[in-house]
Amino acid sequence: MAKYTVKHDRDNCIGCGACTMVCPDFWSMSDDGKSVLKGNVNNQLDIEEKDYACNKEAADSCPVNVIHVEEKA
Numbered sequence: 001m002a003k004y005t006v007k008h009d010r011d012n013c014i015g016c017g018a019c020t021m022v023c024p025d026f027w028s029m030s031d032d033g034k035s036v037l038k039g040n041v042n043n044q045l046d047i048e049e050k051d052y053a054c055n056k057e058a059a060d061s062c063p064v065n066v067i068h069v070e071e072k073a
């Protein structure tokens, strides 16, 4: 069951690629030079506990702080 929501403020992504390095299962680079949260809907994706660490690391690695992992209410 989804426990967290990953949110990507893609407009402000600078395309550094850090998230794709630390969490490639969920993050990849797009042709427009910005990263993509795989499987997202409106730049959001619900994830399970087991996928928290990877996405948290992506969030922590982002130099412009445009990745957020929020616990679902």
Ligand code: SF4
Residues within 6 Å of the ligand: 012, 013, 014, 015, 016, 017, 018, 019, 020, 034, 035, 058, 061, 062, 063, 064, 065, 066, 067
């Ligand atoms: S780490 Fe942040 S700025 Fe860099 S590609 Fe990922 S979302 Fe974009």
